[in-house]
Each structure stands twice: as structure tokens, then as C-alpha cells.
Amino acid sequence: MQYVTIVGARPQFIKxxxxxxxxxxxxxxxxxxxxxxxxxxMSDVFFRELGIPPPDRHLGVGSGPHGQQTAAMLIGIEQxxxxxxxxxxxxxxxxxxxLAGALAAVKMHIPVAHVEAGLRSFSRGMPxxxxxIVTDSVSTWLFAPSQVSVRQxxxxxxxxxxxxxxxxxxxxxxxxxxxxxxxDVLSRLGLHAGEYYVATVHRASNTDEPSRLADLLGVFRxxxxxxxxxxxxxxxxxxxxxxxKHLLGGNPTRLMTVEPLGYLDMLQLQRxxxxxxxxxxxMQKEAYYLGVPxxxxxxxTEWVETxxxxxxxxxxxxxxxxxxxxxxxRFSRPERHxxxxxxxxxxxxxxxxxxxxxx
Numbered sequence: 001m002q003y004v005t006i007v008g009a010r011p012q013f014i015k016x017x018x019x020x021x022x023x024x025x026x027x028x029x030x031x032x033x034x035x036x037x038x039x040x041x042m043s044d045v046f047f048r049e050l051g052i053p054p055p056d057r058h059l060g061v062g063s064g065p066h067g068q069q070t071a072a073m074l075i076g077i078e079q080x081x082x083x084x085x086x087x088x089x090x091x092x093x094x095x096x097x098x099l100a101g102a103l104a105a106v107k108m109h110i111p112v113a114h115v116e117a118g119l120r121s122f123s124r125g126m127p128x129x130x131x132x133i134v135t136d137s138v139s140t141w142l143f144a145p146s147q148v149s150v151r152q153x154x155x156x157x158x159x160x161x162x163x164x165x166x167x168x169x170x171x172x173x174x175x176x177x178x179x180x181x182x183x184d185v186l187s188r189l190g191l192h193a194g195e196y197y198v199a200t201v202h203r204a205s206n207t208d209e210p211s212r213l214a215d216l217l218g219v220f221r222x223x224x225x226x227x228x229x230x231x232x233x234x235x236x237x238x239x240x241x242x243x244x245k246h247l248l249g250g251n252p253t254r255l256m257t258v259e260p261l262g263y264l265d266m267l268q269l270q271r272x273x274x275x276x277x278x279x280x281x282x283m284q285k286e287a288y289y290l291g292v293p294x295x296x297x298x299x300x301t302e303w304v305e306t307x308x309x310x311x312x313x314x315x316x317x318x319x320x321x322x323x324x325x326x327x328x329x330r331f332s333r334p335e336r337h338x339x340x341x342x343x344x345x346x347x348x349x350x351x352x353x354x355x356x357x358x359x
Contacts, residue, residue, distance in 0.1 A: 001027045001355070004086040004105075006077060008034030008061070008097030010046060011282040014263060015092045015115060017050035018171040018347035024053075026355065030084055034073045034097040035060040045262040050176070063234070066096060066127055073100035081108050088113055088354060091135060092168075094128040094281075098135050106138040113354060115168060117142035118149030119281075119302035126205070132302075143350050145341045146305055165349040166342015169282060173267065173289040174344035180267035189228065189256065193272035196225050196256075197326070202232035203279045206297060210242035212317050216297060217247040219319040221254040223326055225274055228256045230266070275329050277315075277322070284312055291337060293329040295322060305341070310334035 003023055007016050016031075023029045033043070033055035047054065059076040061069055077100055081089070089105035090113045091098045102112050114135050121129050136142055136158065144150045145167040153162050186193065199220055207213055213235070220227040231248060239245050248257045261269065267286070270276055276287040279297040284306055287294035294312040306312035311334050315325040 001088065002030065002084065002086045003027055003088050003090055003354070004030045004032060004081065004084065004110075005090045006032045006034065006097060006101030007092060008036030008059075008073070009093075009095045010043070010260075011280075012092040012095065012097065013043070013046035013050065013052060014172050014282065015168045017046075017052050018168055018175065019090070019115065019350055020052055022347045022351035023354075025351075029053075030057075030080075030086060031055045032077060032080055032101070033058045034076070034100065035062055036069065036073075036095060036097050049263050050172070070096045070100050073097060074104050077101055077104040078108065081105060081110060086110060088141075090115065092116060094119070094132045094135070096127070096131065099131040102135040102138050111140035112138055113141040113143065113350070114139040115143045115350065116145060117162070118144040118153040120152050121300045121302045123300050126203075141354065143346075143353075145346070148305055163349070163353055164342075165353070166344070166346040167285065168346045168350070169285050170289060170341050170344045171347050172263075173286060176264060177267060177271070177290070180264040180271070183265050183268040185261065185265040185268050186272060189258070191226075191228065191269075191272075194274050196273060197223055197227045197275050197277055198266075198269050198273045199227050199229045199277040200232065200280050200283060201229075201278075201297065202234050203298070204234075206279050206317060207235050207238040210244065213238060213242060214244055214247065215317055215319050216322075217244065217255070219322050220277070221251070222319065222323055224330060226252075226254055226256055227277070228258065228269060228273075230258050230260045232260065275326060277326070285341065288312065288340065293333060295325050295329070297322070309336070309338055309340065311337070 057080055061072045089110050091101040092115045105112050117136050119132055123129055140161050142162045143165050150162055150164050201216055239248055271290045273292055275293045277295045284294050284303045288306045288311050295315045299316050313325045315322045
């Protein structure tokens with residue numbers, strides 16, 4: 001069979017790695033990189049570290065407004081699909097690359113497999129929420145990471161083609177954590193295990209509003225331990241637009257800004273942190289898998305199971321609330337660590353189901 005896999009953003013490279021390996025055991029895979037994330041720190045390093053084959057086609061779309069970016073992806077993906085005529089199109093998560101890949105394929109009557117289906121934050125103000133809902137609505141296979149996602153799809157009247165396979169990111173953490181343990185990132189940055197925090201901020205809701213971004217950058221300096229802050233290109237650009245670049249500098253003993261790190265360095269950095277502060281969905285899960293408390297810098301999350309398990313707290317963006325959640329985790333960690341999102345074999349299950357072509 002001929003599969004086409006469509007990726008474009010850092011989290012999708014991670015999710016695609018284990019499934020690409022499984023698919024290529026018995027089938028052909030054509031990999032399209034939209035170029036949504038395009039520099040070495042956000043793209044190429046992940047292909048190298050995760051052993052993902054080089055993209056067969058790179059669209060080089062880059063950043064831009066949602067409509068412009070999605071339209072450019074649609075045009076490029078459609079042309080490639082007409083050329084290669086795949087049996088199945090595979091998309092991941094909830095980015096504009098996900099939406100463009102799903103729409104281009106379904107309009108050409110190519111069945112779509114959505115990996116990470118059924119997630120909902122119930123905030124239509126998030127572009128990602130719209131991308132999830134639309135992609136789920138046109139997919140033939142909906143690979144859900146948990147029973148919560150399965151039930152959500154059922155509540156929307158979607159049951160056919162839904163499979164609870166677990167989370168492909170659990171596959172990645174399970175496989176790459178031993179390799180990450182060899183990383184020297186702590187010594188390179190002069191850090192000691194358990195005596196620092198890791199923070200990431202990249203969502204438009206947190207970067208496009210100057211006062212909100214200023215509050216987040218400011219509160220990172222108020223925490224008991226130093227904060228290591230790999231700066232997303234969107235965030236760096238926003239800080240420049242808003243006149244906040246000075247908040248990315250200053251005293252490195254309180255806020256250590258670094259360029260985006262590779263997957264293995266980030267796993268090692270997260271595993272040894274006192275806590276993780278993030279607005280990323282993927283890092284919420286990685287924190288859970290690694291047994292590190294997570295402070296989510298949003299008012300909602302699509303990964304509700306991590307909150308219910310006690311390992312993730314929604315803190316929003318109000319500084320005093322963030323400090324309070326960090327302090328609470330500092331003195332009290334959850335006692336239980338239940339198994340969520342499967343057993344780390346999601347990719348093998350997906351490959352088997354797709355190979356059967358049952359839907």
C-alpha cells in the first residue's frame with residue numbers, strides 16, 4: 001500500500017516517528033513536510049534524532065496568517081496527491097498542516113487517517129480546536145489516544161472508524177528516554193537535577209497579547225528556582241513586536257533563555273526539572289510520562305486525564321495563580337501515577353488497523 005504522511009510542525013515530527021517506522025516495514029510511505037516549522041532547531045534536528053526518513057517533498061510554506069498559510073499548504077498538497085495517488089493520507093494532531101492535509105485528501109476521495117482524534121478543549125477561540133473538529137469530521141480512521149476521546153466522538157455522533165489505540169507520543173518517550181539519558185544538556189547549561197523549571201510559551205493566545213506575554217515572562221523570574229526557557233520563534237518575534245525583548249535577557253540565574261532544543265535534550269531537561277510550565281499539549285503529556293508536575297499556562301486543556309490524575313494543573317496566565325500552583329507542587333506531588341494513553345504500542349496498533357483496511 002502507498003501511504004502519504006503529512007507533517008509540518010515540531011510535535012508532528014515526534015508523533016510521526018514511531019508510525020513511520022511501523023508503516024515502512026511492509027508498505028510504502030511518501031512523506032510531505034509543509035514547512036510550517038522550518039528552521040533547523042524546529043525541524044531538521046528532529047528528523048535526524050528520531051530517525052525519520054528525509055521528506056519526499058518539502059513545501060517550504062513557512063509562517064503567516066492562518067488563511068494564507070493553510071491555502072498555500074492546500075495548493076501544494078493537492079498537487080502532490082494528484083501526482084502520487086496514495087491509498088491513505090495520514091495526518092497528526094491539530095495544526096494548519098493537519099487541516100490542509102485532511103481537506104486536500106478528502107476532496108480527492110483519498111481516505112484520511114487522523115492520529116490523535118477526539119481531543120477537545122471546548123474553546124472555539126483556539127485555531128487548533130477548529131482544526132481538530134473539521135479533521136475528525138472528514139476522517140475515515142479516527143485514532144483516539146484514550147477512552148475519553150472515544151466518548152467525546154460518540155457524543156458528537158461519530159462511532160464508525162474510531163479506535164482507542166493510545167498515544168504515539170508515549171511510544172516515543174518509551175523508546176527515546178534511555179537515549180535522552182545520555183544527553184549532557186544539564187552540564188552544558190550548568191543545571192542541577194530538581195533545582196530548575198522548564199517553561200515554553202508559543203500559543204497565539206499567549207504571544208499575541210502584549211500584557212499577557214509580559215506577565216508570563218515576568219512571573220518566570222519570581223519562582224523559587226531558575227527557569228530554563230527555550231524560546232519558540234513565534235514568541236521571540238512577538239516579544240520584538242511588543243517591545244518586550246528586554247524581558248528575554250537580564251539575569252540568566254532567574255530566566256535562562258535558550259534556542260529551541262532537540263527532542264533528546266528536551267526529554268532530559270524535562271525529566272530532571274522540578275516542574276514544567278507550558279502552553280503546549282505535547283509537553284503536558286511528556287511531563288506526565290516522565291513523572292514531572294506540569295503547570296499549564298492556559299484555562300483549558302484537551303488532555304483532561306492528566307489534570308484528573310493530579311499531575312497537571314491549569315494555572316492560566318495570572319502571575320499570582322501561577323506562583324501558587326508552582327508552590328503547591330513544590331511541597332506536594334501526586335502519590336498515584338496511573339497508566340494513561342495506552343501501553344506505548346500505539347504505532348503498531350495503527351499500522352495493523354490501516355493494513356486491514358477495515359475502518
